[in-house]
Amino acid sequence: MSSQKYDFIDLILLIGTNPLPNYVVAKYFHNTNKTLERVWLIYSETTDFYQGTEQYAKDIKKVLEKEFKESDVRYLLYNLSDISRARTIEERVAKILSEQSGRRKVHLNYTGGTKAMSVHAYRALEKEFGEGFSASYLDARDYRIKFDKNPDIDTGDLRKAIQLEMPDLFSLHNSEILVGSTNNEYFEAISDLDGSIRDNIMQSIADLAKEEKLLDLREWLNTANQGELFSGEKSKGEIEETMAIFNDNHHENELLFNYLSKFPDNDRFCDKEGNWSYRNFGKNKNTKQLNKFLSGGWLEAYVAWVIGNNCKDQNSVITNIHLKTKGNKSVSKDFEIDVLAKNGYQICGISCGTSLKFTKDQQKETLPDGGKLKNKGFEVILRSSQIGGDEARSVLVTLLNPKLAKDLEDDLKAATGAGQDKFIVLGRKDLPAEKMWKKLKKHIYG
Numbered sequence: 001m002s003s004q005k006y007d008f009i010d011l012i013l014l015i016g017t018n019p020l021p022n023y024v025v026a027k028y029f030h031n032t033n034k035t036l037e038r039v040w041l042i043y044s045e046t047t048d049f050y051q052g053t054e055q056y057a058k059d060i061k062k063v064l065e066k067e068f069k070e071s072d073v074r075y076l077l078y079n080l081s082d083i084s085r086a087r088t089i090e091e092r093v094a095k096i097l098s099e100q101s102g103r104r105k106v107h108l109n110y111t112g113g114t115k116a117m118s119v120h121a122y123r124a125l126e127k128e129f130g131e132g133f134s135a136s137y138l139d140a141r142d143y144r145i146k147f148d149k150n151p152d153i154d155t156g157d158l159r160k161a162i163q164l165e166m167p168d169l170f171s172l173h174n175s176e177i178l179v180g181s182t183n184n185e186y187f188e189a190i191s192d193l194d195g196s197i198r199d200n201i202m203q204s205i206a207d208l209a210k211e212e213k214l215l216d217l218r219e220w221l222n223t224a225n226q227g228e229l230f231s232g233e234k235s236k237g238e239i240e241e242t243m244a245i246f247n248d249n250h251h252e253n254e255l256l257f258n259y260l261s262k263f264p265d266n267d268r269f270c271d272k273e274g275n276w277s278y279r280n281f282g283k284n285k286n287t288k289q290l291n292k293f294l295s296g297g298w299l300e301a302y303v304a305w306v307i308g309n310n311c312k313d314q315n316s317v318i319t320n321i322h323l324k325t326k327g328n329k330s331v332s333k334d335f336e337i338d339v340l341a342k343n344g345y346q347i348c349g350i351s352c353g354t355s356l357k358f359t360k361d362q363q364k365e366t367l368p369d370g371g372k373l374k375n376k377g378f379e380v381i382l383r384s385s386q387i388g389g390d391e392a393r394s395v396l397v398t399l400l401n402p403k404l405a406k407d408l409e410d411d412l413k414a415a416t417g418a419g420q421d422k423f424i425v426l427g428r429k430d431l432p433a434e435k436m437w438k439k440l441k442k443h444i445y446g
Contacts, residue, residue: 006033008105008134010097014113014121015043018389019056019172021111021138024162024345026064028145028155029107030073039064039075040096042113042121044083054079055174063168080117089120094128104132109145111138140390143346159344166318166342173387178322178334185320186289187301190264197264202305204259205298209431214399216256218354220246221294229281230291236278243276250274299352300338303397303436307341307444310437316342335383341444348393348444349384351376356399365401367408373398377412381423393422393443400427421446 011029013022026039041060046052054077061075078096082088097106106129110118126133136147138158145155155161170176190197208214224230227242246253257274267290270276293301304319311317317339324334339350353376355368367373377396384394396412398405405427413423424443430436 006107007035008033008107008132009035009037010040010104010106011036011038012040012042012093012097012106012108012121012125013060014108014110014117015041015053015057015060016112016114017051017053017056018112018386019060020169020345020387020389020391021140022056022109023060023063023164023172024158025109025111025136025138025145026060027067027162028158030064030068030071031161036073039073041075041077042093042096042117043077043079044113044117045079045081047082050083052079056172059172059174063171067168083114083117086116086120089117090124093121093124097125097128105129106133108133108135109137110135143391159346162345164342164345166315166340169342169345169347169387170323173323175323178324186287186293187297189289197262199305200262201259201298202302204255204262205302206306206433208255208259209302209428209433209436211255212429213255214428214431215356216253217259217294217298218356218399220256220260224281231282233282234278239276239278239281247274296352296354299354299397299399302431303350303352303440304339306433306436307339307440309433310441311341313342335379335386337380337383337387340387341440343445346391346393347384347388348395349380349387350395350397351380352397354399365404367400367404373400373408374412377408377423377425378416381412381416381418394418395423395440395443396425397431398425398427399431400425402427402429405430 006029011026011033013026015022022041029036030039041057043053043057044050045054057077061077064075078092080089080092106125108122108125110122113121122135125135134147134149136145138144139146143157143159145153145158147153187198187201205214205217208216223242223245227238228234229239229242240247246256250257253274254272257270258272260269261272263269267280268277269280300319304317307317319339321337321340322334323336337349338352341348341350353373355372357366357368373396380394380396384392396408398408400408405425409423409425412418412425413420416423421443424439426436426439430439
């Protein structure tokens with residue numbers, strides 16, 4: 001934490017639609033300013049034209065009061081009835097602070113709120129308090145607080161100083177994790193006290209990635225589905241006929257067989273030699289959750305496994321987050337993120353997609369029909385920003401070849417305005433564990 005000392009009594013925060021920067025600023029000054037007595041959370045009221053931010057102010061207050069239980073600092077909520085009229089903003093802000101007795105030092109952090117709120121609150125406070133007024137903003141480019149009157153102050157990278165637990169991150173957005181079916185429900189539920197089964201499955205995927213054979217997972221599943229091997233009881237002959245192509249090319253499919261052999265006994269489709277476990281095909285043996293994992297959940301689990309194996313803080317990575325806004329159902333939001341990684345207070349949302357279209361007669365690979373991957377890219381950029389604000393980063397992990405992955409990345413950046421360092425697309429050549437970690441480390445923790 002910075003050794004810089006501050007001496008203002010009141011901190012004024014303007015509450016916009018992303019509460020995270022306000023939380024970071026409040027926590028920083030709580031830790032560095034021993035004279036702090038009050039934090040003013042000035043929010044907008046709901047009107048016919050915009051959604052108010054009172055709930056965000058309440059969420060910030062709740063999280064900070066929980067963190068600083070022994071503190072005497074008070075958190076005060078005040079509303080602005082109109083955030084577009086200069087006079088209304090100036091009069092309301094001046095009135096709020098003038099009601100407090102005594103002349104004192106006041107600090108405004110104008111990172112949040114609308115531009116009009118920032119400009120006119122600044123003018124009102126500067127007029128009211130003169131030399132006792134100071135201001136700052138949290139720069140999303142280098143994660144430092146910049147001070148108007150003291151530009152030489154260096155707070156350092158606040159991602160290193162301000163930590164935020166995942167539950168508090170969700171609480172700031174008045175959200176809660178929903179319990180329900182996810183793509184990794186099967187994988188997470190494997191009864192595996194020492195972790196060896198799950199780790200062995202992931203290691204076998206890493207071996208496939210290293211040898212650029214990840215598409216074998218899709219090819220095997222597609223073949224099994226086309227043969228309807230999961231739709232009901234199948235004879236030994238039917239299974240052998242469907243799977244003959246893999247046995248005919250046994251040497252080429254050794255890593256695939258190794259992967260399929262790592263599952264628990266009841267879900268093991270073959271051994272390492274490619275001998276099929278006939279009893280394990282069919283709807284009675286292969287659950288909906290297992291099929292979800294085989295169809296794409298494995299990629300999400302693999303990405304989280306790679307990060308977890310290399311990240312010091314195991315609590316900074318979670319998978320399959322299904323969030324829903326608490327309270328008012330009429331304005332609730334319900335969304336999912338495949339993998340969420342946290343660097344201090346900065347978050348990175350990661351979406352994974354295995355969709356791919358390959359035309360055999362033309363030997364040509366193209367983006368899948370229906371824009372599935374592009375939609376996943378839009379979604380992860382949007383949802384990451386909703387949770388993490390301007391500082392958030394996002395990643396789309398795919399099985400595309402390098403050219404298609406780069407084309408998709410450029411297309412999504414152009415369409416969303418995501419900056420060069422805010423969003424990347426990984427293709428299948430990026431997925432060997434060591435190479436993937438190198439790219440994700442630079443993007444998430446750089």
